[in-house]
Amino acid sequence: NAGVTQTPKFRILKIGQSMTLQCTQDMNHNYMYWYRQDPGMGLKLIYYSVGAGITDKGEVPNGYNVSRSTTEDFPLRLELAAPSQTSVYFCASSLWEAGGTDTQYFGPGTRLTVL
Amino acid sequence: AQSVTQLGSHVSVSEGALVLLRCNYSSSVPPYLFWYVQYPNQGLQLLLKYTSAATLVKGINGFEAEFKKSETSFHLTKPSAHMSDAAEYFCAVTTTGNQFYFGTGTSLTVIP
Numbered sequence: 335n336a337g338v339t340q341t342p343k344f345r346i347l348k349i350g351q352s353m354t355l356q357c358t359q360d361m362n363h364n365y366m367y368w369y370r371q372d373p374g375m376g377l378k379l380i381y382y383s384v385g386a387g388i389t390d391k392g393e394v395p396n397g398y399n400v401s402r403s404t405t406e407d408f409p410l411r412l413e414l415a416a417p418s419q420t421s422v423y424f425c426a427s428s429l430w431e432a433g434g435t436d437t438q439y440f441g442p443g444t445r446l447t448v449l
Numbered sequence: 450a451q452s453v454t455q456l457g458s459h460v461s462v463s464e465g466a467l468v469l470l471r472c473n474y475s476s477s478v479p480p481y482l483f484w485y486v487q488y489p490n491q492g493l494q495l496l497l498k499y500t501s502a503a504t505l506v507k508g509i510n511g512f513e514a515e516f517k518k519s520e521t522s523f524h525l526t527k528p529s530a531h532m533s534d535a536a537e538y539f540c541a542v543t544t545t546g547n548q549f550y551f552g553t554g555t556s557l558t559v560i561p
Binding site: 338365367369374375376377378379382384390392393424426428430437438439440441442443 | 458483485490491492493494495498539541546547548549550551552553554
């Protein structure tokens with residue numbers, strides 16, 4: 335199993351540009367998540383999904399969009415990039431079943447800089 | 450809503466000394482609690498998790514944590530620090546699996 339993969343690893347955007355961060359997992363997990371990590375701030379949840387076709391906002395969703403058309407893929411879209419979106423983005427997945435949650439498995443991250 | 454507080458953003462210990470990283474949580478329902486480790490330029494890796502079974506949880510690399518409901522704590526310990534333990538450590542809580550709430554992290558430095 336590759337686990338959770340993310341592309342690209344690094345990206346520099348100009349203000350106002352758009353891009354999609356890709357995330358794929360091959361563990362057949364039902365839950366998937368997008369976080370951003372800023373220095374000294376820990377991880378903040380942007381969006382999550384509990385299954386294909388179902389997504390919901392996390393703590394910091396403004397400026398982002400997601401979709402989940404398959405169990406495996408959970409892309410994150412930035413429509414109009416702003417300097418405040420400079421961050422490291424992590425995708426994660428987990429298996430949630432009745433009676434408890436499994437561990438979150440994290441991808442290696444995408445380092446995004448908006449200039 | 451849940452939350453996690455990690456006391457001490459930076460902790461330094463000597464090699465071979467006890468490691469103690471503090472985590473206190475807030476939750477109105479029984480929580481699931483996790484400790485993750487992050488090495489530079491990498492994603493997070495699970496160290497251990499509490500899911501309402503034994504209150505003393507053993508994880509990888511010699512780490513363990515004890516769930517104390519009366520103190521709302523889930524502190525991470527390791528009897529003897531190793532140089533390879535130097536990393537960022539995050540405590541996290543969830544009750545539904547929908548949203549995980551992470552602490553702001555503790556950077557562990559191990560002094561030779």
